[in-house]
Amino acid sequence: MDHEQRLLDAAGDLFYRRGVQAVGMDEIRAASGVSLKRLYQCFPSKEALVVAYLRRRDERWMASLTAYVADAGDRIPAVFAWLERWFAEDDFRGCGFANAFAELGAGSAAVRTAVREHKERLRAYLRSLAEEAGAGDPGLLAEQLLTLIDGATVTAMISEEPGAARSAGQAAAALVHRHRRP
Amino acid sequence: MDHEQRLLDAAGDLFYRRGVQAVGMDEIRAASGVSLKRLYQCFPSKEALVVAYLRRRDERWMASLTAYVADAGDRIPAVFAWLERWFAEDDFRGCGFANAFAELGAGSAAVRTAVREHKERLRAYLRSLAEEAGAGDPGLLAEQLLTLIDGATVTAMISEEPGAARSAGQAAAALVHRHRRP
DNA sequence: TAGCGTAGAGAACGATCGTTCTCCGCGGCA
């Protein structure tokens, strides 16, 4: 495995679990086994590493969600079933993007952009699901689903109970039903 | 005005706008005009100051919301109208509690507790609104409203558009309607 | 084998953090 992958593996785990500011570059070096010199050859600054972490997390998170939903019959309920499994994971600690935005959004335009791109990708995907479900206003339904997802993620992070996904899933089902009949 | 108030005013503004870790104690001293010695007499550590900031923010935030809603006819829609006004404020930067949890939750049990207490207070208030609205399962409706509020707050923070409150308010109205007829 | 380029380990650097300490000047009291 090349150095960049090893660095992103170590940084991704540490940044997500403990927060970006709480993790120093030397800890990433120790966890990855990559020397500091090479670390700075791959990523010229911590900010660059954080942005790369967010981009890779976006790819993997979206890929996991879409793969799970593609295999399910009822697409939109499957989104919330996937969320519940995610919330129950041992190292779940909320939305890595919202957390990074909270930590660094005020200071780093690159982080703001990376987070917005992720949310935009998710919104577009939810819109495709809303269209497939025959919603009268798929843009509005997608926005509401996004709100339920982000809200359930915050609630699960703070309460440390994966049940937040279930009530959000019920709300989503009610909204989908609502959007079908104008 | 006494020193504690001046400190909490300055710290509250700085912590919320820029994040806790991005603000040093010396900057709080400069903004408040309170000497460093007295600062540490009032709050023996930064963590204590952060917890006091969260408690005061909880009180004021809840007081503002409940006062606004109490004056309105339709209580639950009023919650989302209040949210929209909040999102449109110049220095809006998301939920101070979720942001503090993202920054410090992994490292500070006191911060985790303060954040959970706020969310619990909000949940209890929403439950009282759900009961008043005649919901069949007020606990579930309160949980869903909380999810919509947190989700809309995250979306508004990231997108910097207050419109997130509107679609969430429409979703809330649909859910209230749903809960009335089983 | 001699010379060279490279890579890793980790010391070093300047900045900044939370926290404590020192010093000085001012007000109350005999």
Added chain:
DNA sequence: TGCCGCGGAGAACGATCGTTCTCTACGCTA
């Protein structure tokens, strides 16, 4: 007036941060 104690300004401290530099050891080529 002389003394004492308190409070403020800010220097100082040790730790740690992101980043760079030095030194050493090794592999390749002639």
